[in-house]
Amino acid sequence: MPELAEVEYMRKRWNPGLGQRIEGVRLHAKAGVFRGTKPRLIARYLTGATFIASEAAAKQMLFRASGGVWLGLHLGMTGELSVQPAGYLPRKADHLVLEQSGQALIFSDFRMFGRVQFAVGPEAPVWWTEIAPAVMSKHFTREAVATFLRRRAKSPIKAVLLMQERFPGVGNWMADEILWRAGVHPRRPAGSLTPVEVAALHRQTRWVADHALKTIGETFADPPPSWLFRHRWKDGGRCPKSGEGLVREEIGGRTTCWSPGRQQLP
DNA sequence: TCCTATGTTGTATG
DNA sequence: ACATACAACATAGG
Incomplete structure:
Protein backbone atom coordinates (compact mmCIF):
# COMPACT_ATOMS: atom_id res chain seq x y z
CA MET A 1 0.00 0.00 0.00
CA PRO A 2 2.44 2.66 1.06
CA GLU A 3 4.22 5.22 -1.10
CA LEU A 4 5.06 8.81 -0.24
CA ALA A 5 1.55 10.05 0.47
CA GLU A 6 0.24 6.88 2.12
CA VAL A 7 3.25 6.92 4.42
CA GLU A 8 2.56 10.53 5.38
CA TYR A 9 -1.03 9.60 6.16
CA MET A 10 0.04 6.64 8.29
CA ARG A 11 2.54 8.80 10.19
CA LYS A 12 -0.24 11.12 11.29
CA ARG A 13 -2.32 8.22 12.54
CA TRP A 14 -0.05 8.07 15.58
CA ASN A 15 -0.51 11.79 16.34
CA PRO A 16 -2.92 11.07 19.21
CA GLY A 17 0.10 9.62 20.99
CA LEU A 18 2.18 12.83 20.81
CA GLY A 19 3.08 14.22 24.21
CA GLN A 20 2.02 11.00 25.89
CA ARG A 21 4.17 8.66 27.90
CA ILE A 22 4.72 5.10 26.66
CA GLU A 23 3.72 2.96 29.61
CA GLY A 24 4.53 -0.40 28.12
CA VAL A 25 5.79 -2.08 24.96
CA ARG A 26 4.68 -5.34 23.45
CA LEU A 27 6.51 -6.75 20.46
CA HIS A 28 7.05 -9.90 18.45
CA ALA A 29 10.79 -10.20 18.95
CA LYS A 30 11.18 -12.86 16.28
CA ALA A 31 9.18 -11.09 13.60
CA GLY A 32 11.11 -10.29 10.44
CA VAL A 33 10.38 -6.57 10.78
CA PHE A 34 12.94 -6.46 13.61
CA ARG A 35 15.74 -7.92 11.50
CA GLY A 36 19.04 -6.27 12.36
CA THR A 37 17.77 -4.79 15.62
CA LYS A 38 17.71 -5.85 19.25
CA PRO A 39 14.02 -5.94 20.06
CA ARG A 40 14.48 -6.27 23.82
CA LEU A 41 16.62 -3.14 23.79
CA ILE A 42 13.92 -1.30 21.86
CA ALA A 43 11.32 -2.31 24.41
CA ARG A 44 13.52 -1.27 27.30
CA TYR A 45 14.32 2.20 25.93
CA LEU A 46 10.81 2.99 24.74
CA THR A 47 9.20 2.01 28.02
CA GLY A 48 8.73 5.14 30.10
CA ALA A 49 9.75 7.50 27.30
CA THR A 50 7.43 10.22 26.02
CA PHE A 51 6.54 10.30 22.35
CA ILE A 52 7.59 13.77 21.20
CA ALA A 53 7.47 14.17 17.43
CA SER A 54 7.39 12.43 14.09
CA GLU A 55 8.26 13.04 10.48
CA ALA A 56 8.11 11.19 7.19
CA ALA A 57 10.68 11.01 4.41
CA ALA A 58 10.55 8.87 1.30
CA LYS A 59 8.71 5.73 2.41
CA GLN A 60 9.94 5.91 5.97
CA MET A 61 8.81 7.42 9.23
CA LEU A 62 10.80 8.60 12.22
CA PHE A 63 9.31 8.80 15.69
CA ARG A 64 11.23 10.63 18.40
CA ALA A 65 10.80 9.96 22.08
CA SER A 66 12.33 11.58 25.16
CA GLY A 67 15.82 10.50 26.20
CA GLY A 68 17.20 10.68 22.65
CA VAL A 69 15.20 7.69 21.49
CA TRP A 70 14.60 7.34 17.74
CA LEU A 71 12.25 4.78 16.22
CA GLY A 72 12.21 4.29 12.45
CA LEU A 73 9.44 2.44 10.63
CA HIS A 74 9.18 1.31 7.03
CA LEU A 75 5.83 -0.08 5.96
CA GLY A 76 7.11 -2.39 3.25
CA MET A 77 4.23 -3.63 1.15
CA THR A 78 1.53 -4.21 3.74
CA GLY A 79 2.51 -2.20 6.82
CA GLU A 80 -0.01 -0.04 8.69
CA LEU A 81 -0.17 2.16 11.74
CA SER A 82 -3.24 2.47 13.89
CA VAL A 83 -4.43 3.58 17.30
CA GLN A 84 -6.47 1.16 19.37
CA PRO A 85 -8.19 1.46 22.74
CA ALA A 86 -6.28 0.59 25.90
CA GLY A 87 -6.33 -3.10 26.64
CA TYR A 88 -6.30 -4.00 22.96
CA LEU A 89 -5.05 -7.53 22.48
CA PRO A 90 -2.36 -7.66 19.78
CA ARG A 91 -3.21 -9.80 16.76
CA LYS A 92 -0.86 -11.95 14.75
CA ALA A 93 0.43 -9.16 12.52
CA ASP A 94 0.69 -6.51 15.28
CA HIS A 95 4.45 -6.66 15.71
CA LEU A 96 4.94 -3.53 17.79
CA VAL A 97 2.48 -2.12 20.31
CA LEU A 98 3.20 1.04 22.32
CA GLU A 99 0.82 1.16 25.25
CA GLN A 100 -0.18 4.58 26.53
CA SER A 101 -2.79 5.53 29.07
CA GLY A 102 -6.10 5.12 27.31
CA GLN A 103 -4.73 3.93 23.96
CA ALA A 104 -2.19 1.80 22.15
CA LEU A 105 -0.12 2.68 19.08
CA ILE A 106 0.07 -0.29 16.72
CA PHE A 107 2.50 -1.16 13.91
CA SER A 108 1.26 -4.14 11.95
CA ASP A 109 2.54 -5.80 8.79
CA PHE A 110 1.37 -9.26 7.77
CA ARG A 111 3.87 -9.76 4.96
CA MET A 112 6.77 -8.41 7.01
CA PHE A 113 8.55 -6.64 4.18
CA GLY A 114 8.47 -3.60 6.45
CA ARG A 115 11.10 -2.91 9.06
CA VAL A 116 11.83 -1.34 12.41
CA GLN A 117 14.96 0.67 13.05
CA PHE A 118 16.16 2.05 16.34
CA ALA A 119 18.81 4.33 17.78
CA VAL A 120 19.61 6.24 20.96
CA GLY A 121 21.55 9.51 20.85
CA PRO A 122 21.32 13.28 20.63
CA GLU A 123 21.17 13.45 16.82
CA ALA A 124 18.95 11.74 14.28
CA PRO A 125 20.63 8.49 13.19
CA VAL A 126 22.42 8.14 9.84
CA TRP A 127 19.87 5.68 8.50
CA TRP A 128 17.50 8.62 8.65
CA THR A 129 19.72 11.53 7.63
CA GLU A 130 21.11 9.72 4.60
CA ILE A 131 17.69 9.44 2.95
CA ALA A 132 17.79 11.33 -0.36
CA PRO A 133 16.39 14.88 -0.35
CA ALA A 134 12.65 15.02 -0.99
CA VAL A 135 11.34 15.51 -4.50
CA MET A 136 9.58 18.66 -3.24
CA SER A 137 12.85 20.15 -1.93
CA LYS A 138 15.12 22.59 -3.75
CA HIS A 139 17.71 19.82 -4.10
CA PHE A 140 15.49 17.89 -6.49
CA THR A 141 16.52 19.81 -9.58
C1' DT B 1 -3.96 -24.67 -7.68
C1' DC B 2 -2.08 -20.65 -9.56
C1' DC B 3 -1.44 -15.85 -9.81
C1' DT B 4 -1.06 -11.31 -8.04
C1' DA B 5 0.22 -7.67 -4.68
C1' DT B 6 1.40 0.60 -3.68
C1' DG B 7 8.93 -2.86 -1.62
C1' DT B 8 13.60 -3.73 -0.79
C1' DT B 9 17.92 -6.43 -1.00
C1' DG B 10 21.34 -9.86 -2.03
C1' DT B 11 23.65 -12.02 -5.73
C1' DA B 12 25.23 -13.13 -10.30
C1' DT B 13 26.84 -11.25 -14.51
C1' DG B 14 28.73 -8.10 -17.65
C1' DA C 1 33.91 -0.25 -9.03
C1' DC C 2 29.72 0.28 -11.45
C1' DA C 3 25.48 -0.86 -13.90
C1' DT C 4 21.95 -4.18 -14.77
C1' DA C 5 18.65 -8.00 -14.07
C1' DC C 6 16.24 -10.95 -11.26
C1' DA C 7 15.24 -14.24 -7.50
C1' DA C 8 14.04 -14.14 -2.75
C1' DC C 9 11.81 -12.61 1.24
C1' DA C 10 6.26 -13.93 3.72
C1' DT C 11 1.31 -13.85 3.47
C1' DA C 12 -3.48 -13.27 2.01
C1' DG C 13 -6.98 -12.98 -1.33
C1' DG C 14 -9.08 -13.57 -5.94
Whole structure:
Protein backbone atom coordinates (compact mmCIF):
# COMPACT_ATOMS: atom_id res chain seq x y z
CA MET A 1 0.00 0.00 0.00
CA PRO A 2 2.44 2.66 1.06
CA GLU A 3 4.22 5.22 -1.10
CA LEU A 4 5.06 8.81 -0.24
CA ALA A 5 1.55 10.05 0.47
CA GLU A 6 0.24 6.88 2.12
CA VAL A 7 3.25 6.92 4.42
CA GLU A 8 2.56 10.53 5.38
CA TYR A 9 -1.03 9.60 6.16
CA MET A 10 0.04 6.64 8.29
CA ARG A 11 2.54 8.80 10.19
CA LYS A 12 -0.24 11.12 11.29
CA ARG A 13 -2.32 8.22 12.54
CA TRP A 14 -0.05 8.07 15.58
CA ASN A 15 -0.51 11.79 16.34
CA PRO A 16 -2.92 11.07 19.21
CA GLY A 17 0.10 9.62 20.99
CA LEU A 18 2.18 12.83 20.81
CA GLY A 19 3.08 14.22 24.21
CA GLN A 20 2.02 11.00 25.89
CA ARG A 21 4.17 8.66 27.90
CA ILE A 22 4.72 5.10 26.66
CA GLU A 23 3.72 2.96 29.61
CA GLY A 24 4.53 -0.40 28.12
CA VAL A 25 5.79 -2.08 24.96
CA ARG A 26 4.68 -5.34 23.45
CA LEU A 27 6.51 -6.75 20.46
CA HIS A 28 7.05 -9.90 18.45
CA ALA A 29 10.79 -10.20 18.95
CA LYS A 30 11.18 -12.86 16.28
CA ALA A 31 9.18 -11.09 13.60
CA GLY A 32 11.11 -10.29 10.44
CA VAL A 33 10.38 -6.57 10.78
CA PHE A 34 12.94 -6.46 13.61
CA ARG A 35 15.74 -7.92 11.50
CA GLY A 36 19.04 -6.27 12.36
CA THR A 37 17.77 -4.79 15.62
CA LYS A 38 17.71 -5.85 19.25
CA PRO A 39 14.02 -5.94 20.06
CA ARG A 40 14.48 -6.27 23.82
CA LEU A 41 16.62 -3.14 23.79
CA ILE A 42 13.92 -1.30 21.86
CA ALA A 43 11.32 -2.31 24.41
CA ARG A 44 13.52 -1.27 27.30
CA TYR A 45 14.32 2.20 25.93
CA LEU A 46 10.81 2.99 24.74
CA THR A 47 9.20 2.01 28.02
CA GLY A 48 8.73 5.14 30.10
CA ALA A 49 9.75 7.50 27.30
CA THR A 50 7.43 10.22 26.02
CA PHE A 51 6.54 10.30 22.35
CA ILE A 52 7.59 13.77 21.20
CA ALA A 53 7.47 14.17 17.43
CA SER A 54 7.39 12.43 14.09
CA GLU A 55 8.26 13.04 10.48
CA ALA A 56 8.11 11.19 7.19
CA ALA A 57 10.68 11.01 4.41
CA ALA A 58 10.55 8.87 1.30
CA LYS A 59 8.71 5.73 2.41
CA GLN A 60 9.94 5.91 5.97
CA MET A 61 8.81 7.42 9.23
CA LEU A 62 10.80 8.60 12.22
CA PHE A 63 9.31 8.80 15.69
CA ARG A 64 11.23 10.63 18.40
CA ALA A 65 10.80 9.96 22.08
CA SER A 66 12.33 11.58 25.16
CA GLY A 67 15.82 10.50 26.20
CA GLY A 68 17.20 10.68 22.65
CA VAL A 69 15.20 7.69 21.49
CA TRP A 70 14.60 7.34 17.74
CA LEU A 71 12.25 4.78 16.22
CA GLY A 72 12.21 4.29 12.45
CA LEU A 73 9.44 2.44 10.63
CA HIS A 74 9.18 1.31 7.03
CA LEU A 75 5.83 -0.08 5.96
CA GLY A 76 7.11 -2.39 3.25
CA MET A 77 4.23 -3.63 1.15
CA THR A 78 1.53 -4.21 3.74
CA GLY A 79 2.51 -2.20 6.82
CA GLU A 80 -0.01 -0.04 8.69
CA LEU A 81 -0.17 2.16 11.74
CA SER A 82 -3.24 2.47 13.89
CA VAL A 83 -4.43 3.58 17.30
CA GLN A 84 -6.47 1.16 19.37
CA PRO A 85 -8.19 1.46 22.74
CA ALA A 86 -6.28 0.59 25.90
CA GLY A 87 -6.33 -3.10 26.64
CA TYR A 88 -6.30 -4.00 22.96
CA LEU A 89 -5.05 -7.53 22.48
CA PRO A 90 -2.36 -7.66 19.78
CA ARG A 91 -3.21 -9.80 16.76
CA LYS A 92 -0.86 -11.95 14.75
CA ALA A 93 0.43 -9.16 12.52
CA ASP A 94 0.69 -6.51 15.28
CA HIS A 95 4.45 -6.66 15.71
CA LEU A 96 4.94 -3.53 17.79
CA VAL A 97 2.48 -2.12 20.31
CA LEU A 98 3.20 1.04 22.32
CA GLU A 99 0.82 1.16 25.25
CA GLN A 100 -0.18 4.58 26.53
CA SER A 101 -2.79 5.53 29.07
CA GLY A 102 -6.10 5.12 27.31
CA GLN A 103 -4.73 3.93 23.96
CA ALA A 104 -2.19 1.80 22.15
CA LEU A 105 -0.12 2.68 19.08
CA ILE A 106 0.07 -0.29 16.72
CA PHE A 107 2.50 -1.16 13.91
CA SER A 108 1.26 -4.14 11.95
CA ASP A 109 2.54 -5.80 8.79
CA PHE A 110 1.37 -9.26 7.77
CA ARG A 111 3.87 -9.76 4.96
CA MET A 112 6.77 -8.41 7.01
CA PHE A 113 8.55 -6.64 4.18
CA GLY A 114 8.47 -3.60 6.45
CA ARG A 115 11.10 -2.91 9.06
CA VAL A 116 11.83 -1.34 12.41
CA GLN A 117 14.96 0.67 13.05
CA PHE A 118 16.16 2.05 16.34
CA ALA A 119 18.81 4.33 17.78
CA VAL A 120 19.61 6.24 20.96
CA GLY A 121 21.55 9.51 20.85
CA PRO A 122 21.32 13.28 20.63
CA GLU A 123 21.17 13.45 16.82
CA ALA A 124 18.95 11.74 14.28
CA PRO A 125 20.63 8.49 13.19
CA VAL A 126 22.42 8.14 9.84
CA TRP A 127 19.87 5.68 8.50
CA TRP A 128 17.50 8.62 8.65
CA THR A 129 19.72 11.53 7.63
CA GLU A 130 21.11 9.72 4.60
CA ILE A 131 17.69 9.44 2.95
CA ALA A 132 17.79 11.33 -0.36
CA PRO A 133 16.39 14.88 -0.35
CA ALA A 134 12.65 15.02 -0.99
CA VAL A 135 11.34 15.51 -4.50
CA MET A 136 9.58 18.66 -3.24
CA SER A 137 12.85 20.15 -1.93
CA LYS A 138 15.12 22.59 -3.75
CA HIS A 139 17.71 19.82 -4.10
CA PHE A 140 15.49 17.89 -6.49
CA THR A 141 16.52 19.81 -9.58
CA ARG A 142 16.00 19.08 -13.25
CA GLU A 143 19.78 18.85 -13.61
CA ALA A 144 20.02 16.25 -10.81
CA VAL A 145 17.37 14.18 -12.58
CA ALA A 146 19.15 14.51 -15.93
CA THR A 147 22.47 13.42 -14.41
CA PHE A 148 20.87 10.43 -12.73
CA LEU A 149 19.13 9.34 -15.93
CA ARG A 150 22.43 9.53 -17.80
CA ARG A 151 24.07 7.25 -15.27
CA ARG A 152 21.22 4.71 -15.61
CA ALA A 153 21.08 5.18 -19.35
CA LYS A 154 20.22 1.62 -20.34
CA SER A 155 17.58 0.84 -17.75
CA PRO A 156 13.91 1.34 -18.56
CA ILE A 157 12.77 4.69 -17.18
CA LYS A 158 10.09 2.92 -15.17
CA ALA A 159 12.73 1.04 -13.18
CA VAL A 160 14.79 4.21 -12.69
CA LEU A 161 11.84 6.12 -11.22
CA LEU A 162 11.61 3.47 -8.51
CA MET A 163 15.17 4.12 -7.31
CA GLN A 164 14.90 5.70 -3.90
CA GLU A 165 18.34 7.34 -4.02
CA ARG A 166 16.98 9.88 -6.53
CA PHE A 167 13.19 9.56 -6.38
CA PRO A 168 12.53 9.06 -2.67
CA GLY A 169 8.96 8.01 -1.96
CA VAL A 170 8.10 7.14 -5.55
CA GLY A 171 6.60 3.65 -5.82
CA ASN A 172 4.88 1.61 -8.46
CA TRP A 173 1.70 3.62 -8.88
CA MET A 174 3.42 7.00 -8.61
CA ALA A 175 5.96 6.02 -11.25
CA ASP A 176 3.19 5.05 -13.67
CA GLU A 177 1.27 8.24 -12.89
CA ILE A 178 4.35 10.40 -13.51
CA LEU A 179 5.20 8.70 -16.82
CA TRP A 180 1.61 8.91 -17.99
CA ARG A 181 1.44 12.64 -17.26
CA ALA A 182 4.84 13.25 -18.82
CA GLY A 183 3.87 11.27 -21.93
CA VAL A 184 6.86 8.94 -21.68
CA HIS A 185 6.67 5.21 -22.46
CA PRO A 186 7.79 3.22 -19.38
CA ARG A 187 10.10 1.02 -21.46
CA ARG A 188 12.15 3.92 -22.84
CA PRO A 189 15.83 3.66 -21.85
CA ALA A 190 16.47 6.37 -19.27
CA GLY A 191 19.33 7.77 -21.32
CA SER A 192 17.16 8.23 -24.40
CA LEU A 193 14.89 10.93 -22.99
CA THR A 194 15.15 14.34 -24.65
CA PRO A 195 15.79 17.42 -22.50
CA VAL A 196 12.13 18.34 -22.94
CA GLU A 197 11.06 14.92 -21.69
CA VAL A 198 13.44 15.11 -18.73
CA ALA A 199 11.94 18.48 -17.84
CA ALA A 200 8.43 17.02 -18.05
CA LEU A 201 9.41 14.06 -15.91
CA HIS A 202 10.93 16.35 -13.29
CA ARG A 203 7.88 18.62 -13.24
CA GLN A 204 5.38 15.76 -13.08
CA THR A 205 7.27 14.02 -10.31
CA ARG A 206 6.81 17.12 -8.17
CA TRP A 207 3.23 17.59 -9.28
CA VAL A 208 2.18 14.03 -8.47
CA ALA A 209 3.95 14.10 -5.09
CA ASP A 210 2.42 17.45 -4.17
CA HIS A 211 -1.12 16.52 -5.15
CA ALA A 212 -0.97 13.02 -3.71
CA LEU A 213 0.02 14.55 -0.37
CA LYS A 214 -2.99 16.88 -0.56
CA THR A 215 -5.47 14.06 -1.14
CA ILE A 216 -4.17 10.70 0.06
CA GLY A 217 -1.74 12.28 2.53
CA GLU A 218 -4.49 14.21 4.30
CA THR A 219 -7.49 11.91 4.35
CA PHE A 220 -6.46 8.74 2.55
CA ALA A 221 -9.09 9.65 -0.03
CA ASP A 222 -8.40 8.47 -3.57
CA PRO A 223 -7.28 11.12 -6.04
CA PRO A 224 -9.95 12.15 -8.59
CA PRO A 225 -10.96 10.04 -11.63
CA SER A 226 -8.79 12.27 -13.82
CA TRP A 227 -5.79 10.38 -12.39
CA LEU A 228 -4.40 7.20 -13.92
CA PHE A 229 -4.43 5.94 -10.31
CA ARG A 230 -8.16 5.35 -10.53
CA HIS A 231 -7.95 3.18 -13.65
CA ARG A 232 -4.66 1.32 -13.47
CA TRP A 233 -5.32 -1.54 -11.10
CA LYS A 234 -7.07 -4.08 -13.24
CA ASP A 235 -7.39 -5.14 -16.84
CA GLY A 236 -9.85 -3.23 -19.00
CA GLY A 237 -9.14 0.25 -17.62
CA ARG A 238 -9.41 3.27 -19.92
CA CYS A 239 -7.17 6.32 -20.19
CA PRO A 240 -8.90 9.26 -18.49
CA LYS A 241 -7.41 11.65 -21.04
CA SER A 242 -7.92 9.80 -24.33
CA GLY A 243 -10.49 7.13 -23.50
CA GLU A 244 -8.43 4.44 -25.16
CA GLY A 245 -7.67 1.12 -23.49
CA LEU A 246 -4.80 1.06 -21.02
CA VAL A 247 -2.03 -1.53 -21.33
CA ARG A 248 -0.59 -3.55 -18.45
CA GLU A 249 2.70 -5.40 -18.69
CA GLU A 250 5.58 -6.27 -16.43
CA ILE A 251 8.53 -3.88 -16.73
CA GLY A 252 11.53 -4.06 -14.44
CA GLY A 253 9.79 -6.78 -12.49
CA ARG A 254 6.75 -4.65 -11.66
CA THR A 255 3.30 -4.50 -13.20
CA THR A 256 3.23 -1.33 -15.26
CA CYS A 257 0.23 0.45 -16.75
CA TRP A 258 0.30 3.03 -19.51
CA SER A 259 -1.76 4.65 -22.23
CA PRO A 260 -0.33 3.54 -25.59
CA GLY A 261 -1.47 6.57 -27.55
CA ARG A 262 0.03 9.10 -25.16
CA GLN A 263 3.16 7.11 -24.35
CA GLN A 264 4.87 5.74 -27.42
CA LEU A 265 8.15 4.04 -28.22
CA PRO A 266 10.12 5.67 -31.05
C1' DT B 1 -3.96 -24.67 -7.68
C1' DC B 2 -2.08 -20.65 -9.56
C1' DC B 3 -1.44 -15.85 -9.81
C1' DT B 4 -1.06 -11.31 -8.04
C1' DA B 5 0.22 -7.67 -4.68
C1' DT B 6 1.40 0.60 -3.68
C1' DG B 7 8.93 -2.86 -1.62
C1' DT B 8 13.60 -3.73 -0.79
C1' DT B 9 17.92 -6.43 -1.00
C1' DG B 10 21.34 -9.86 -2.03
C1' DT B 11 23.65 -12.02 -5.73
C1' DA B 12 25.23 -13.13 -10.30
C1' DT B 13 26.84 -11.25 -14.51
C1' DG B 14 28.73 -8.10 -17.65
C1' DA C 1 33.91 -0.25 -9.03
C1' DC C 2 29.72 0.28 -11.45
C1' DA C 3 25.48 -0.86 -13.90
C1' DT C 4 21.95 -4.18 -14.77
C1' DA C 5 18.65 -8.00 -14.07
C1' DC C 6 16.24 -10.95 -11.26
C1' DA C 7 15.24 -14.24 -7.50
C1' DA C 8 14.04 -14.14 -2.75
C1' DC C 9 11.81 -12.61 1.24
C1' DA C 10 6.26 -13.93 3.72
C1' DT C 11 1.31 -13.85 3.47
C1' DA C 12 -3.48 -13.27 2.01
C1' DG C 13 -6.98 -12.98 -1.33
C1' DG C 14 -9.08 -13.57 -5.94
